[in-house]
Structure formats: C-alpha cells, structure tokens
Amino acid sequence: MDQQLQLDQQQLVSAWQERLPSFMDDGDSFSVQADEADRKSMLIHFNAAGRQSYSLDFRCTYVDSREVAVDLVDVERAGLHTDERTDAVQQMAQRYTRQIHECAQALKDVTNP
Template identity: 80%
Template sequence: MNRELQLDQQSLVSAWQERLPALMEDGDSFSVQGDAADPSSLLVHFNAAGRQAYSLDFRCTYVDSREVAVSLIDAEEAGRQTDERSDAVQLLAQRYTRQIHECAQALQDLTNP
C-alpha cells in the first residue's frame, strides 16, 4: 500500500497553521512555512513565552502519509545562538517536538485519507 504524502506543501502549511495553535501553551507563538529544499518538509519556528526569549526552529519531514521525522535545526536566546544542550532548550525542544507530533497526528484525516 502506498503511504506517500499526497497533499501539496501549501495545503499542508495552511492545515498546520490552523491546527497547531490548539496544541500550544499560552503565550507561545509559532510560524510554519514550507521547506523550499524539500516538498515533504515543513519548517516550524517557535517563540517561547517567558523572560528568556527562546526561539527554536525545527524541520518536520513527512516520512510517509502518517509519520513525521522531527529535527531541531537551531535554538536562540534573545536573538543570539544558544547551547542546544542546555536544560532549558532541551525541555522546550521536547515539548515542541511533542506538539509537532500531536499536530501531525491530528491532521492524519488530511494526510492519510
């Protein structure tokens, strides 16, 4: 059975922009855009609420119509590069990775009809 993603990238971006806010914590913000280098990938940018002003960038790649691979690309604190291994960044990365997986799961009615 072919489980290849059938949805075009722009439709996917729109669906993510609609669904992701419901999964986020108060005060956090995000943006989603297509990855120009890969039509099956999205770039998700999170801004964490709080005084530290962390922002994290992820690549979310559809392995097939049901599964995504998530990788942390970049972490910044107050606009400057920060250590991705710090506890604060790791906690945020885990939370956002979980939210990305939850969003992908919530959109399976679109991606895996």
C-alpha cells in the same frame, strides 16, 4: 506497503497553521512555512513565552501519511545562537517536538484522505 505520499505543501502549511495552536502552551507563538528544499518538509519556528526570549526552529518531514520526523535546526536566545544542550532548551525542544507529533496525528485526515 505505504503508498507514495502525495502532499500539497501549501495546503499542509495552511492546515498546520490552523491546527497547531490547539496543542501549544499559552503565550507561545509560532510560524510554519514550506521548506523550499523538500516538498515533504515544513519549517516550524517557535517563540517561547517568558522573559528568556528563546526561539527554536524545527524541520518537520513527513515519513509517511501518519508519521513525521522532527529535527531541531536552531536555537536562539534574545536573537543570538545559543547552546541547545542545556536542560532548559532540551525541555523546550522535547515539548515542542511532542506538540508537532500530536498535531501531525491530528492532521492525518489531511495527509491520508
């Protein structure tokens, strides 16, 4: 039986901003912000390195102290909404999803004190 998850959303956002770069590829950039609609969620925006100018937005929601649900919310290319079903986008989405999960595991000391 899992305890009710008690998270300080701002503390969590700060921890993610600090730890996530260590899981990312060189040249990629990101931002993390609290999801105002859900205190267990954060919005993570990735800017992919390279000339393609892709950006991907994810919602990361804590299911419990160790596990997150990751949803791809939006994909843009050069500032315009683009099809998220292309192979290139799917590969990037899988890579970023894996990085989010790895970061969540690394932060379990914050979420499960």
